[in-house]
Amino acid sequence: MAGDQELKLLGSWASPFVIRARIALNLKGVGYEFLEEGLGTKSELLLKSNPVYKQIPVLIHNGKPICESMIIVQYIDEVWAAAGPSILPSDPYDRAIARFWAVYIDDKWFPLLWKIIIAKADDEETAEAAEQVIAGLQLLEEAFEKCSKGKDFFGGKSVGCIDIALGCYFGWVKAAEKMAGVKLLDKEKIPLLMGWAERFCSADAVKELMPEVDKLIEHGKMVRARLNAAATN
Amino acid sequence: MAPEKAVVLLDERVSPFGQRVRIALAEKGVEHEYREEDLTNKSPLLLKSNPVYKKIPVLIYDGKPISESLIIVQYIDDVWVHGTPLLPTDPYERANARFWAYFVDKKIYDCGARMLKYTGEAHEEAKEEFMENLKLLEGELQDKTYFGGENFGLVDMAFVPFTTWFYTFEFYGNFSIEKEFPKLVAWGKRCMERESVSKSLQDPLEVYELLAYLIKKKYGKV
Numbered sequence: 001m002a003g004d005q006e007l008k009l010l011g012s013w014a015s016p017f018v019i020r021a022r023i024a025l026n027l028k029g030v031g032y033e034f035l036e037e038g039l040g041t042k043s044e045l046l047l048k049s050n051p052v053y054k055q056i057p058v059l060i061h062n063g064k065p066i067c068e069s070m071i072i073v074q075y076i077d078e079v080w081a082a083a084g085p086s087i088l089p090s091d092p093y094d095r096a097i098a099r100f101w102a103v104y105i106d107d108k109w110f111p112l113l114w115k116i117i118i119a120k121a122d123d124e125e126t127a128e129a130a131e132q133v134i135a136g137l138q139l140l141e142e143a144f145e146k147c148s149k150g151k152d153f154f155g156g157k158s159v160g161c162i163d164i165a166l167g168c169y170f171g172w173v174k175a176a177e178k179m180a181g182v183k184l185l186d187k188e189k190i191p192l193l194m195g196w197a198e199r200f201c202s203a204d205a206v207k208e209l210m211p212e213v214d215k216l217i218e219h220g221k222m223v224r225a226r227l228n229a230a231a232t233n
Numbered sequence: 234m235a236p237e238k239a240v241v242l243l244d245e246r247v248s249p250f251g252q253r254v255r256i257a258l259a260e261k262g263v264e265h266e267y268r269e270e271d272l273t274n275k276s277p278l279l280l281k282s283n284p285v286y287k288k289i290p291v292l293i294y295d296g297k298p299i300s301e302s303l304i305i306v307q308y309i310d311d312v313w314v315h316g317t318p319l320l321p322t323d324p325y326e327r328a329n330a331r332f333w334a335y336f337v338d339k340k341i342y343d344c345g346a347r348m349l350k351y352t353g354e355a356h357e358e359a360k361e362e363f364m365e366n367l368k369l370l371e372g373e374l375q376d377k378t379y380f381g382g383e384n385f386g387l388v389d390m391a392f393v394p395f396t397t398w399f400y401t402f403e404f405y406g407n408f409s410i411e412k413e414f415p416k417l418v419a420w421g422k423r424c425m426e427r428e429s430v431s432k433s434l435q436d437p438l439e440v441y442e443l444l445a446y447l448i449k450k451k452y453g454k455v
Contacts, residue, residue: 052336052340052369061325064325066325066328066332067332068331068332068335071328071331071332071335072328074327074328074331075324075325075327075328078324079324092308092311092312093294093297093299093308095307095308095311096299096304096305096307096308096311097299099301099304099307100299100300100301100304103301103304104285139285
């Protein structure tokens, strides 16, 4: 039974992957201790808890670590199944579709966004990546129409798996727009997603977790500088 | 009683990702129609069923398509609940199974492929990474019968098709997997004792011949 338990989350305020875990925990009304990892440092606990990838987020439940953000989200959904709305759909087909889009978002779409965030002043590559990010969002617009079935979220009435998988990046999308001077969020191209994004960001489980865009831009510039310094060494 | 809903698998015989799904269907005893795709001339059904990636395997059940091998395997487990469970019931063990299944995709397949494709420094780097990752995987297996403990499951299915690639990895990597990772090799042999596995996988020499041909054709490497 999910009663008195020791629950820690290793993370960082800026990481969209960490935000995913926190949204899931909020949806289930579960309390936890948040341990902030600094940029460029990895604590002993992190290295011990995630020796394979050495990355945040890591959820530590009664001393046992769970790694990889979407795996953590599914774990939370399963352990605290009765405590809040279902994050993964109950229908097996819908569940497979939710997992499909979560993988697409991470494996295909996010790397393009990341390219924009860390790009040096290379207009050609950035412009191309921006086009691909927009094309991806248009695919997701279609997916939203199918999955939401007219309701507020990909998950229907409440925030679900795809909402969490995509919504966590929203702040970074806005940061990328300002950092690279590109328009990624176009109401003409993705009207449904724009409406969804507003609802997502103001949902109870989400609203306090979305970082301010200016702080993300500052953070993004630091990450970019470190990566570029490492590349030239 | 209502007729069985149709199960169709769009696949390609030599694909390790398709093999995972074939093994899962066999473990569950699911009757299905197998359709071999010519990937140089993809069928309209494939293109319609997987418009995002246009790749096999795709499972179509009752007209609805599911793509991505590890997602398909979990789906099969969700739908055919009465067969052999493919994932553990405990949430922590399930999370662990998903973690290692995706590790195979991200860390084993990726650098194994690079090791085969590249020469020189890129090859050496990929080989080093490949060996490190196999070591991590063997560390997870330890002395268990299967990655799932006593139960053959998701991680076993994710990795076992690549055991038929061992011969090819050894040839291009110039090392012995049996010598370096005896537990993995012993595990592979245990898996092959399961009919679902032995009937779904290709002979390692056939794999070698095909991969060697593709590597020479695409990368000019012998």
